[in-house]
Every structure is written in C-alpha cells, then in structure tokens.
Amino acid sequence: MNLAALSDTELIEKVKSSHAPAFEEIFKRYWEPLYLFALKKLKDEDDAKDVVQDVFINFWIRSSSLVINETLEKYLFSSVRYELLHKISNAIKKEQKIKHYTEVVMPDFTASLDPVQQKELLAAIELQIDLLPDRLKQIYLLSKDDNLSIKEIANRLNISEQTVKNQLSTALKKLRVGLKEAFIVILFSNL
Secondary structure, three states: OOHHHOOHHHHHHHHHOOOHHHHHHHHHHHHHHHHHHHHHHHOOHHHHHHHHHHHHHHHHHOHHHOOOOOOHHHHHHHHHHHHHHHHHHHHHHHHHHHHHHHHHHHHHHHHOOOHHHHHHHHHHHHHHHHOOOHHHHHHHHHHHOOOOOHHHHHHHHOOOHHHHHHHHHHHHHHHHHHHHHHHHHHHHHOO
C-alpha cells in the first residue's frame, strides 16, 4: 500500500487503529514545517526539535482517541503553538524563580552570615568547583565566570550545544550535592 498517496483523513483513520507506518507518513509530511515554525518562534534548534517531538509523541499516545475537528495540518500547528506557550511559560517561571532566589533569598541568607561564615561559604563553593572533572569545570567556568552562552561555549570547545547543556546540567547537579552539606554546616553554626 502506498501511504504517500493517502489523504490526511485516511492516514488519521489508520493511526487511530495503531498503524505505525501511517503515523510515520504523517511525521514525514509535517515534521519539517512544524520544526521550522517552532524554530522561528524559539530561535533554538534543540528546543524546536523537542517541541515538535513532544507534539508527535502526544499525537501517537492519544491516537486511538483523537478527535480532529479541523484539518490535520491546523491540528498539528495548533498543538505546536500550545507546546511553545507551555515551554515559554515554564521558562519564564523558572527564570522568575531563579531571579527570586538570587535577588531575595540569597542576599537575605548571606546577610545573616557573619564575615567568617561568608568566607567559608565562598571557600566551599570554590572547593566544589575545583572538585569537578576538568571538562565539567571548564564548561561551568566559561558559562559562569566568562558569561559565555551555550552556543559560544560549543563553538569555542568544538562540541555540540546539547553536549554543553548536558555538561552544565551535570556540573550543577554535582555542585548542588557537594554544597548541600556545606550550607547545612554554615546554617547551624550561625544559630
């Protein structure tokens, strides 16, 4: 059967009965225009791919109960718009949370520490950074000390942007774990 010759409506009916090749045909037809639409809005290739991938994953998961009252193209573009809004909303919330901690919580926390404790905290942070594996440390310092973007770090080190994101995430996890104990010790010594 030549699936490429089928209409979107015919493909949807096949997808509703878990026909994977019909799903693949829909994916082939719409992946690129959906990706380009998401890329235009997000201006980040990896994020755009993630959004489109999420739309197709949800499409497949809900395929047996799909109700599409418009064309498949409109349905998929609406789904991408929804995912874009969701992603942007989450990014804004995360940024607001970080801003809150850096502007409100951390100054209050460090202000409650005496100068010796502040030095201990800085020393603990520096020690944890020094304990990072060389590559993680290099990427972390390029990001935090040199204020380079993920793209700039990737270009400088000749690695992919996704690798930089993964390495930064790993570095932050290791730092959080290492600093947890130091924060507790400093907090309790302040009581």
